Amino acid sequence: MSAATLTPQKRGQAVLAARARPLGQLRATGPAGIAAACAIAAATFLAVFGAVLAPYNGNLADLSLAWVGPTGGHLLGFDFQGRDVLSRLLAGARTSMLGPFAVVLMSMTAGTVLAVTSAWRRGLTDSVVSSGLDILFAFPGILLAVLATAVFGPGLTAASIALAIAYMPYVARVLRGAALKERSQPYVAALEVQGAPATVICLRHLVPNMMPLIVAQATIMFGWAMVDLAAISFLGLGVQPPSPNWGVMISENQTGIMQGYPLPALAAGICIVVVVIAFNILGERLFARAEAERA
Amino acid sequence: MLAASLLIASFVIFAAVYLAPGNPISALSGGRSLPASSVALLEQRYHLNDPFFVRYWYWLDGALHGNLGISITLREDVSTLIASRIWTTAGLVLYASLLIVVFGIGLGILSGLRPGLVDTGTLMVTAFSAAIPAFVAAIVLILLFAVRLRWFPALGNGTGFLDNVRHLTLPAVALAVSSLAIVARVTRATVREEAGREHVQTAVSRGIPARQLIRRHVLRNAAIPITTITGITIASLIAVAAVVETAFSLNGLGAYLVQAAESKDLAVVQGISLVLVTAFVMVNLIVDLLYAVLDPRVTLGSRAQ
Numbered sequence: 001m002s003a004a005t006l007t008p009q010k011r012g013q014a015v016l017a018a019r020a021r022p023l024g025q026l027r028a029t030g031p032a033g034i035a036a037a038c039a040i041a042a043a044t045f046l047a048v049f050g051a052v053l054a055p056y057n058g059n060l061a062d063l064s065l066a067w068v069g070p071t072g073g074h075l076l077g078f079d080f081q082g083r084d085v086l087s088r089l090l091a092g093a094r095t096s097m098l099g100p101f102a103v104v105l106m107s108m109t110a111g112t113v114l115a116v117t118s119a120w121r122r123g124l125t126d127s128v129v130s131s132g133l134d135i136l137f138a139f140p141g142i143l144l145a146v147l148a149t150a151v152f153g154p155g156l157t158a159a160s161i162a163l164a165i166a167y168m169p170y171v172a173r174v175l176r177g178a179a180l181k182e183r184s185q186p187y188v189a190a191l192e193v194q195g196a197p198a199t200v201i202c203l204r205h206l207v208p209n210m211m212p213l214i215v216a217q218a219t220i221m222f223g224w225a226m227v228d229l230a231a232i233s234f235l236g237l238g239v240q241p242p243s244p245n246w247g248v249m250i251s252e253n254q255t256g257i258m259q260g261y262p263l264p265a266l267a268a269g270i271c272i273v274v275v276v277i278a279f280n281i282l283g284e285r286l287f288a289r290a291e292a293e294r295a
Numbered sequence: 296m297l298a299a300s301l302l303i304a305s306f307v308i309f310a311a312v313y314l315a316p317g318n319p320i321s322a323l324s325g326g327r328s329l330p331a332s333s334v335a336l337l338e339q340r341y342h343l344n345d346p347f348f349v350r351y352w353y354w355l356d357g358a359l360h361g362n363l364g365i366s367i368t369l370r371e372d373v374s375t376l377i378a379s380r381i382w383t384t385a386g387l388v389l390y391a392s393l394l395i396v397v398f399g400i401g402l403g404i405l406s407g408l409r410p411g412l413v414d415t416g417t418l419m420v421t422a423f424s425a426a427i428p429a430f431v432a433a434i435v436l437i438l439l440f441a442v443r444l445r446w447f448p449a450l451g452n453g454t455g456f457l458d459n460v461r462h463l464t465l466p467a468v469a470l471a472v473s474s475l476a477i478v479a480r481v482t483r484a485t486v487r488e489e490a491g492r493e494h495v496q497t498a499v500s501r502g503i504p505a506r507q508l509i510r511r512h513v514l515r516n517a518a519i520p521i522t523t524i525t526g527i528t529i530a531s532l533i534a535v536a537a538v539v540e541t542a543f544s545l546n547g548l549g550a551y552l553v554q555a556a557e558s559k560d561l562a563v564v565q566g567i568s569l570v571l572v573t574a575f576v577m578v579n580l581i582v583d584l585l586y587a588v589l590d591p592r593v594t595l596g597s598r599a600q
Contacts, residue, residue: 235553
């Protein structure tokens, strides 16, 4: 079925069906998309329950066990302070997933509001918002996050807010084009003629119709945010040790790489890579579908 | 537009640091209490009692003349400290850019033109490596090529040009790996799209030799999107270099920025942020200029599609 040949009615039905059945939407992304979604679901589950599932207390240090390799009860061995690596990985899922989630939530909300507002009002609002966002483009995400942690002190909050601001122009640019297209659809004019207020049209009709694209963009962005926030934590400016976090685990166990005990750092690195690949694959598939549906 | 965006960026950098909580006098004195005369002297030297815009003007004026203030922790001129470290970062970013242009675009063109095994392999490898963050690539490269195989040194800058290049090789690969994969994927998609277009089929049927066909009909048209993605990823390396420099203990601007952020050495943070943002904007400007060279339809001053 080629989306380009759909009649407006068929397209409308497809959109409504997709809205009613998000799982059917997911199935259409193919086996790779489903596998990616499963990995994301598992990581989300660990973010919520990882600390409970952890077999040991991940903060309990015992220097006599430092760098000891995998044993029966400790599947991934011990880190540089003799703490159980598996427990720290499980407990660290929370900060590692929560930070990117906050970044995506903030940047998508602000970006969508800006995009829809400037597409709706056009004219002066549009040009002011667009030039403001153009200036934000001059700040790479990591740089803005380092600047924020220098000013407000290290931590996940300052870094997440800074990254959300840095990502906002990318979100707004993609969604503004889509919102402009949606704005010129006949149904919007019909609702306006019936006297529906602009906010109602936007919130109940326009934004829901853009939802496939918004979800796709959010999925891609989660992967970026995960990499950038882990980098900030790796630099020592994000999550502070001894709190478990995948980025922190790589930096604190980096000496093990040189000394021949690479497992603790590598295990944390693998967790990050797997989650990022899953978000990239699912995001790409969702994007392709959203684009095909809109065409 | 360029000057305006740099001016506003400099304002944001200055304002952010201005808003930082904490007393600048106690930061300067390291927490000791000073006699009133010294406080007055410091207030005068750093214009602490002047209004915000006056202080911004002093800072910007200084920055334009190469004076970025004094590092509190190292008691040295920030510009001198930046000048001594900028070449490590510039070398690292240039080295990584070279890898991206040669291998990223090369691999993309190759797999775009030859569907089959090479193409499938490239697609799978790049899907994986696009998701590898620079610091994960760093530890894997150190483990494989420095600890196990001992081909390259793991840490530090080295002395002399050749030794520098040897020391920068692993960091440059770590910095380039995910961008290289992204550039290869976009290049492949663009080349594939251009190669399937009607004017290319016409050219094939007219018997135009393959070399000329690829160069003049496929690559020429694919050049703009390839330049866009390469420019964006290379510009992003400027900030990510901080991560790689820290991982490899390189003595560059980014690693220094991170140290300064940890020790709240705000004059250094301001100075390096300004330098990095300027570099970022410059790379984007160069890409815009390249559009006009690559596509005669683009006139300078308008935006390329």
